[in-house]
Amino acid sequence: MEWLEARSTVHTLGGQVPRTTEVLPLADAVGRTLAAAVHSLTALPSFASSAMDGWAVNGDGPWALGTPILAGDPPADTPLAPGTARPIATGGCVPAGTHGILRSEHGLVGPSVAGGPATLTRLPQAGAGEPAAGEHVRARGEECGLDERMLEPGCLLTAPRVALAAVTGHDTLTVTALPDVELLLLGTEVIESGIPGPGQVRDAYSPEFPALLTGLGLRVRALRRLPDDLGQTVEAIRSSTAALVISTGGSARGPADHVRAALAALGATVLIDGVRMRPGHPVMLARLVDGRLMLCLPGNPLAAMLVLVSLGMPLIDGMLGRPLAGLGRVALAHDIANLSGSTRLVAYRNTDEGAVPTARQGSGMLRGLAEADGVAVVPPGGACAPNQVATLPLPW
Structure with missing residues (x-):
């Protein structure tokens, strides 16, 4: 299946999983x-309110000052009379009859004369017509x-x-509700900790996959490590109860790869068996007999990570009822070759000149992805600078 088609297909299939x-x-x-x-x-707002600290005014200045209006005060019982003003705080309820709000820095309060009210005058830095009708008033229902x-x-x-x-x-x-996921990490050669010996490799998935999948909207129910053994693989899949099972390794056709045979033994339906993408082409998606889905990632670390990002994320979005996320765009600083007939996913760094591929991007390597700012989607035939190419949305 072509990569773009696979991305759309997994999202649709995820959307068919029942949700609560x-x-x-x-x-x-x-x-x-x-x-x-x-x-x-x-x-919203549910009443006309002041957008500024200042004075609610009616008519031309100078204005006779009334009592202040604070945020949280009930609406005034009487309209604001012509020629008067009331101090008002941001969020205060604007009384009926208000022409506008004069900002606090644009007015000057003078002392009362002969026991009368204090007087507000407009300062020279304010415009002659300030405030304009409705200025600095948040109208009811404005938002x-x-x-x-x-x-x-x-x-x-x-x-x-x-x-x-x-x-x-x-x-x-x-x-x-958060769908449950169960992780099956396959590989006799995989060790959990320490420095690998000859013929061994470190587990690259259990340190970060639970947190990554939790961030994508899943609830990790279990993580199990299995050797390359058909019987144990069959039993692990059979005993799982999560809405989604994700496996790493065993999806190719080598002598130690048992996922395909295990799915056949369990009567599962393989929905996707390989995608034209590099790295990651041995990916599989299957529907188990009870309707749950199983996403089978390749064993190589970079391949598994890029399959999870490019196909696993759309699948999970579908399960959650989210729309399929669009691809981004980035301009290239250098040409990127792609002589295969498959989509090539290339980790890159951002520079002032554009995107530059990182070094060390073999399917079994992680250094290039760890140093990357993004992942470019390079079509068959390659892409030339300074043209733009699509980019994957990333969860980190």
Whole structure:
């Protein structure tokens, strides 16, 4: 399957996985996925308020001063009379009859005369017509009206979006429940700690995959390490109960690769068997007999990471009901060759001249990705500077 087609396909397949929802207090909703549209429960602002510290004025100055209006004070019972002004704090309720708000730095209060009210005059640095009609007044409903659609289902609840829900009257939000994921790390040669000996390699996945997948919106239920053994691989997949199973290694066709045979023994349906991408082409996606999905990553570290980013993220977004994230763009500082018929994913650094590929990008290497600012999507045939190429959205 072509890489772009695979990216769209996994997102669609993820969207077919049944979802459940839960209702959370706003403080717990940041970072979650909204499951139901949010409508405003009030106009915003719900009353005309001052956008500045200053004076609410009516008519031409000088103005006779009345009592101050502070934020949180109830609305005035009577309109502001012509020729008068009232000190007002930012957020204060603007009385009816107000022409506009004179900024605090543009007015001068003089003493009262013969027991009368103090007087406000306009300073020379203020314009002759200041304030203009409605100036520095936040009109009722200026940001939104009652029952306006504010947030769409499937959006990531960022801090500003949760704040918007709060100011429009909400105390809770309905979010998509976190799908469970189980990790199966395959490979007899893989060790958990220490310096690998001859024929051994360090586990590159368990230190960061749980945190990475949690950040993508999953709940990690279990992480299991398995040798290259068909029977143990079959049993691990059979005994899993998570909505998504992710394996590393064993997806190619070598003598120690048993994932394909294990899926066949379990009656699973292989939905994707290889993608035209480098690195990462041995990726597989299967549907288990009970409808759950299994994403089979290659064993090489760079290949596994780039498959997770380019195909795993769209799959997870689909499971959460999120839209497929768009690709970015970056201008190249150097030509990037691609003589294969596959999409090539290339880690790069940003420079003043444009994107420059990092060194050491073999499928079994991680140094090039660790030093990168992004990942470029280079089509078959390559790409020439200073043209732009697509870039992957990254979760770090």
